[in-house]
Amino acid sequence: DSGVTQTPKHLITATGQRVTLRCSPRSGDLSVYWYQQSLDQGLQFLIQYYNGEERAKGNILERFSAQQFPDLHSELNLSSLELGDSALYFCASSALKAGGNTGELFFGEGSRLTVL
Amino acid sequence: EDQVTQSPEALRLQEGESSSLNCSYTVSGLRGLFWYRQDPGKGPEFLFTLYSAGEEKEKERLKATLTKKESFLHITAPKPEDSATYLCAVQATGGGNKLTFGTGTQLKVEL
Numbered sequence: 001d002s003g004v005t006q007t008p009k010h011l012i013t014a015t016g017q018r019v020t021l022r023c024s025p026r027s028g029d030l031s032v033y034w035y036q037q038s039l040d041q042g043l044q045f046l047i048q049y050y051n052g053e054e055r056a057k058g059n060i061l062e063r064f065s066a067q068q069f070p071d072l073h074s075e076l077n078l079s080s081l082e083l084g085d086s087a088l089y090f091c092a093s094s095a096l097k098a099g100g101n102t103g104e105l106f107f108g109e110g111s112r113l114t115v116l
Numbered sequence: 117e118d119q120v121t122q123s124p125e126a127l128r129l130q131e132g133e134s135s136s137l138n139c140s141y142t143v144s145g146l147r148g149l150f151w152y153r154q155d156p157g158k159g160p161e162f163l164f165t166l167y168s169a170g171e172e173k174e175k176e177r178l179k180a181t182l183t184k185k186e187s188f189l190h191i192t193a194p195k196p197e198d199s200a201t202y203l204c205a206v207q208a209t210g211g212g213n214k215l216t217f218g219t220g221t222q223l224k225v226e227l
Contacts, residue, residue, distance in 0.1 A: 002159060031213070042219035043203065048212070056212040090159050094213070103150040103207045103215055107159030
C-alpha cells in the first residue's frame with residue numbers, strides 16, 4: 001500500500017460528459033502529480049502541484065484541469081469527454097521539499113475511465 | 117524533447133534464467149534515471165534511482181546500471197513473483213520534477 005488514495009477506481013461515462021477524479025496523497029507529502037496511462041502511449045505526465053500551487057504542466061489538454069486544496073488532496077477535472085480520453089489516471093505524491101527535486105514517486109492504484 | 121525507449125516490449129523467462137532489460141534515453145541533461153515496477157491493476161512502484169554513468173544499484177535479484185545513453189535492469193535467477201511490467205523514466209535538468217516514462221517491458225517468469 002503506497003498510502004496514496006484515489007477515487008473512484010472505475011468510472012464509465014458518455015462522450016461530452018464531465019468527471020472529477022480525486023486523490024489523497026501520502027500523509028505529509030506536499031507534492032501531487034497526475035499521470036495518464038493509455039495502452040499505446042504509456043505514462044504521460046499531466047500536471048504537478050506543490051502545497052496548493054501549480055508547479056509543472058505537461059501535455060494536459062485544455063479540457064482538463066486540476067487543483068490542490070488546503071488539506072493537500074487534489075482533484076483532476078475532465079470535461080467534454082471524448083472516446084480517446086479513456087485511460088487509467090494515476091495520482092502520485094512525493095516528499096518533495098521546497099526547491100527540492102525527487103523522482104521517487106508513490107503512486108495510487110489509479111482511476112480507470114471508460115468513455116462510451 | 118526527452119525520449120525513453122525500452123526493449124524488449126515483452127520477455128518470457130524460465131525461473132532461474134537470468135536476463136537484462138534495456139532502457140535507452142535521450143535527454144538534454146540527465147538529472148536522474150528511475151526504474152519502477154508495475155503489477156497488473158496497480159500503480160507503479162519505485163525501485164531505483166541512478167544519477168550518473170557508472171552507477172549501480174541492487175535490490176534482491178535486481179541490479180540497475182547506467183551509462184551515458186542507456187540503463188540496464190539485470191534480473192538474476194528470476195522467480196515467478198518477479199513477473200511485472202518494468203518501467204524506466206528520466207528526469208531532465210531544468211525539467212522540474214517531471215518524469216518521462218518509457219512504455220515498459222512486460223516480464224513473465226514461468227516455473
